[in-house]
Amino acid sequence: MGRFDSTAPFYARYREPYPASFFQEVARREGLEGNQRLIDIGCGPGSLAVGFAPFVRSSVGVDVETEMLEAARVEAARAGVHVDWIQARIEELPSDIGVFQAVTIGRALHWFDRDEAIAVLERIVDANGWIAICGAKAFGAAIHGFNGKFHEIRRAWSSNPDETCYHINYEEWFRGSRFRKVEDIEVRESHQVTIPDLIGRALSMSTTSPEVLGDRRPAFEEAMREALEPLSTGGIFDEQITAVAMILR
Numbered sequence: 001m002g003r004f005d006s007t008a009p010f011y012a013r014y015r016e017p018y019p020a021s022f023f024q025e026v027a028r029r030e031g032l033e034g035n036q037r038l039i040d041i042g043c044g045p046g047s048l049a050v051g052f053a054p055f056v057r058s059s060v061g062v063d064v065e066t067e068m069l070e071a072a073r074v075e076a077a078r079a080g081v082h083v084d085w086i087q088a089r090i091e092e093l094p095s096d097i098g099v100f101q102a103v104t105i106g107r108a109l110h111w112f113d114r115d116e117a118i119a120v121l122e123r124i125v126d127a128n129g130w131i132a133i134c135g136a137k138a139f140g141a142a143i144h145g146f147n148g149k150f151h152e153i154r155r156a157w158s159s160n161p162d163e164t165c166y167h168i169n170y171e172e173w174f175r176g177s178r179f180r181k182v183e184d185i186e187v188r189e190s191h192q193v194t195i196p197d198l199i200g201r202a203l204s205m206s207t208t209s210p211e212v213l214g215d216r217r218p219a220f221e222e223a224m225r226e227a228l229e230p231l232s233t234g235g236i237f238d239e240q241i242t243a244v245a246m247i248l249r
């Protein structure tokens with residue numbers, strides 16, 4: 001079983017979402033007009049491949065894990081869009097895959113072998129194409145309030161409490177390649193989350209996945225409920241999400 005397989009049932013539903021306005025804004029700013037080929041690498045349950053599909057000629061999602069691709073197929077069917085799915089590591093993408101005008105990578109770059117992945121990106125990104133390094137997370141007061149508590153509890157149960165290794169400097173990562181940052185696109189949106197939603201979000205993360213927690217999972221869920229309940233209004237939180245795309249050309 002891969003690192004993310006046991007997170008798959010929770011990922012699409014509970015991980016901080018990319019809002020619909022995010023796809024519209026990136027499409028508008030980068031000129032997606034229905035005639036481009038897009039590939040989403042480390043697609044997980046397909047959030048980016050599915051979200052951008054209406055704006056491009058064809059959308060391909062690539063992931064290494066079976067369960068993630070199963071979840072991605074469900075998400076594409078739910079959204080009524082066609083996406084081609086490939087099970088592979090980025091480092092092993094076949095040479096006949098061709099070139100793409102748009103490449104998206106969301107919350108996945110830190111898992112790739114840098115030198116091998118850059119060689120593949122140099123090959124598959126069209127001369128006029130771009131890469132979007134994407135992410136979505138809580139911002140503002142939420143980080144210090146319930147979200148701070150959420151991460152504090154999660155780290156206490158995590159398989160890797162020092163999660164700084166997941167926070168990489170993207171411009172540094174691409175140094176020495178032909179890709180340069182041209183702009184950041186940022187979209188903010190508010191929504192509500194419940195305590196079960198936040199427990200589901202924790203279970204969508206590789207360091208507090210059902211597999212990592214094992215038979216500690218009921219105690220973990222209880223610890224989350226106990227810590228979050230007093231901070232909530234009737235079990236509900238208002239959360240502000242920032243979705244970002246760093247564009248490199």
Ligand SMILES: C[S@@+](CC[C@H](N)C(=O)[O-])C[C@H]1O[C@@H](n2cnc3c(N)ncnc32)[C@H](O)[C@@H]1O
Pocket residue numbers: 004015041042043044045046047048062063064065068088089090091105106107108111112113134135
């Ligand atoms: C945290 S998920 C990101 C899902 C989605 N892109 C998003 O933005 O939410 C990271 C995904 O990267 C995949 N992954 C990890 N290493 C990979 C590699 N070398 N090649 C392709 N996919 C990889 C994992 O299987 C996992 O599904």
